[in-house]
Amino acid sequence: MRRTLLTGNGAAAWGARLAEADYVPAFPITPQTEIIEALAGWSERGEMAGRVVTLDSEHSMLTAAAAAAATGVRVFTATSSQGLLYGMEMIYTAPGWRAPFVMVNVSRALASPITLEADHNDILAARDSGFLQIHCATCQEVLDSVLMAYRLAEHPQVRLPAIVNLDGFYLSFTREPVVIPDQEQVRRFLPPFDPGNVAFRADRPASQAALVLGGSLYSYFRYEAHLATLQALTAYEEVAQAFEREMGRRYPAVEAYRAEDAEYIFFLMGAYATKAKDAVNRLRERGMRIGVVRPRLLRPYPARILQELLRGRRAVAVIDQNLSMGMGGILYSELASALYGMKDAPMLVSYIGGLGGRDISTEELFTMAAQTREAADAGVTPEPRLLYTAAELREVRKMQTIAGSKLPGHMEGKNDE
Amino acid sequence: MSEGTIKSMKNLPQEHILGEGTSLCAGCGGLGALHQIYDLLGEKTVIVNAAGCMTSLAIYPYTPFRGSWLYTAMASAASGAQGIRDALDVLIAQGRLPTEDDLTVIALAGDGSSYGMGLSATSAAIERNLDFLYICYDNEGYGNTGQQFSAATPWGARTTTSRGGHHGKKKDLFAIWAAHHPVYAATVIGAEPLDLARKVEKAIRLRGPRLILAMAPCPTGWGYDPQETVEIGRLAVRCGIWPLKEYEEGRLTHTRIPQPRIPVEEYLQKQSRFRHLFKPERNAEAIAHIQAEVDRYWSNVA
Helix, strand or coil, X not given: CEEEXXXXXXXXXXXXXXXXXXXXXXXXXXXXXXXXXXXXXXXXXXCXXXXXXXXXXXXXXXXXXXXXXXXXXXXXXXECHHHHHHCHHHHHHHHHHCCCCEEEEEECCCCCCCCCCCCCHHHHCCCCCCCEEEECXXXXXXXXXXHXXXXXXCCCCCCCCEEEEXXXXXCCCCCEEEEECCHHHHHHHCCCCCCCCCCCECCECCEECCECCCHHHHHHHHHHHHHHHHHHHHHHHHHHHHHHXXXXXXXXXXXXXXXXXXXXXXXXXXXXXXXXXXXXXHHHHCCCCEEEEEECEEECXXXXXXXXXXXXXXXXXXXXXXXXXXXXXXXXXXXXHHHCCCCCCXXXXXXXXXXXXXXXXXXXXXXXXXXXXXXXXXXXXXXXXXXXXXXXXHHHXXXXXXXXXXXXCCCCCCCCC | CCCCCCCCHHHCCCCCCCCCCCCCCCCCHHHHHHHHHXXXXXXXXXXXXXXXXXXXXXXXXXXXXXXXXXXXXXXXXXXXXXXXXXXXXXXXXXXXXXXXXXXXXXXXXXXXHHHXXXXXXXXXXXXXXXXEEEEEEECCCEHXXXXXXXXCCCXXXXXXXXXXXXXXXXXXXXXXXXXXXXXXXXXXXXXXXXXXXXXXXXXXXXXXEEEEEEXXXXXXXXXXXXXXXXXXXXXXXXXXXXXEEEEECCEEEEEECCCCXXXXXXXXXXXXXXXHHCCCCCCHHHHHHHHHHHHHHXXXXX
16 A cells, blocks of 8 residues: 555556556547546556557447457446547447456536536436446545446446546646555455456356347347346445445545535536535535535436435535526436435525536625525525536637627526625 | 468357348348358457448347447547457456456448548557457448448449449459558458458468458348348459459468459349440440459469
């Protein structure tokens, strides 16, 4: 065990190395590239036994990843944003093969407009694919979650691929102190991959992913995958306990920060949770009973845990770093569905923010807290809000003037700060 | 070819290991070729399939294959082959798989995938010198969806998306492969079983990227009676529109030079996809154009 400074990308690469991944099909994309560069370097220098092969696209990369996993080796891969979308056909295809592997996604906002910085629309496009999803807020958590994801994905009751998600730039390129566990320690936690009966062998010919005719067989396989995903909720607890025993770090499926007595909650996932915790500390100094609830496990969806954590709160500010066009925040709608009809359910106040890496300032978090309290006092759920300041809008208009463009705008009058 | 064991029809496999009674169309030229190829490849194989007609061979819970099978997606049979080949190599290197239990990795795709959507992945697999055998069954259109034109559809052919005759020009997939300098590439047709078997036997012995490009006469897509599949295939070779050839160690060899070549219209008029060139009135210009293209090809063959 040693402690060093690592970026989120470095931590992800270390996770794959310590998991002793046999095979890494790769394809570069910002801000993920550093992960595959690190793995390729270690592999070249013989510091890691795993084989790194650069494919021609994410679609090819994901096909190779799933095919290798279906042949019975431990596979790691990584992507981001447009790459995730380019591979999306295989993201939806691979879980049905029931061949577990781990992919890291470094969240980056989607085109258009094309950009580099983070939000969660990329990873949420994979939401319904059958991949398990673990979302990280620190670099340590990235390394640890890769190890946990392997044990969870390979769990005999689960056997599904898993995505470990971290935010581009905010985590991928930020150095934090990270404990790198010893190889022996990791081996005690994560035994070698047992492919079970999913493997191609000369003496055991197998047909994988064959065509089915008719909805009955199709439904059977889809329900099986869904039920296996739900099994991952129980398996996750087992994995988290084993991880804590071995490494001394505890990662619940849903993190609750200063939430025990909280009347108000910031609900969000990813790296901005760290800013929300800081805001909570300051708001508590001013006497507001507020905490943070952050789902780490998004698939399977920890509905029961969230119900228990949020029952009896006055109100929850749900901060979505994503936007479902014409609907709003995805975390918000999922949480509303989980809490609907529950006795003593809190009011949910919806915010959209942090798109394309836009900062969510501490002042904005204070404002959200105040608005959420006012809404609870008034007993009226406000309209979802798009976080944007008048100053930002003025800047945009200035640039449009310089560019000579006269696009019709919809935003004037929509923002109230 | 001298080092091969297949000298005559008597040397062809006597045991036929690909199951029959599949859901494919009667008279499928692609399946006919696959039967012959699979008899030679044997059971220690894993076939990575791209979306196409052959996807309907393995329908849960039945399969005609004695070896393994993985359906991937339309664009990525070659990438699936990469993942399996790499995984088998890793297992062998780690001592987890005995060398004698190694599998031959085969990509199986139609022309829609091979000439189009899957071409980038295939090109990359050849460039990485992947040890795999790529089988393309080329029925010159998106057959599984009812014969729309593909990048393999010949000029003039009627498809369900080119009712008046296709305006594009069939891509030369063999030349595209050859331009990558693979270890082996060959064109075959089920109607010429000895030529096919010799090439497949050679391909099996080599290591690296290998192509078997099989023209697949298609009764439903091309419009002829299923019992004429072999006859259509023979005509395709004899008129010169489907040259039988191989690429090996940088050399191109024609394994059958039709001499004399029969007029291409003898091949065309047997198929309803070209009927509009003959009825209601003969389109002499179009037929001459197709003939001229064939003649031009062979004029460049030494």
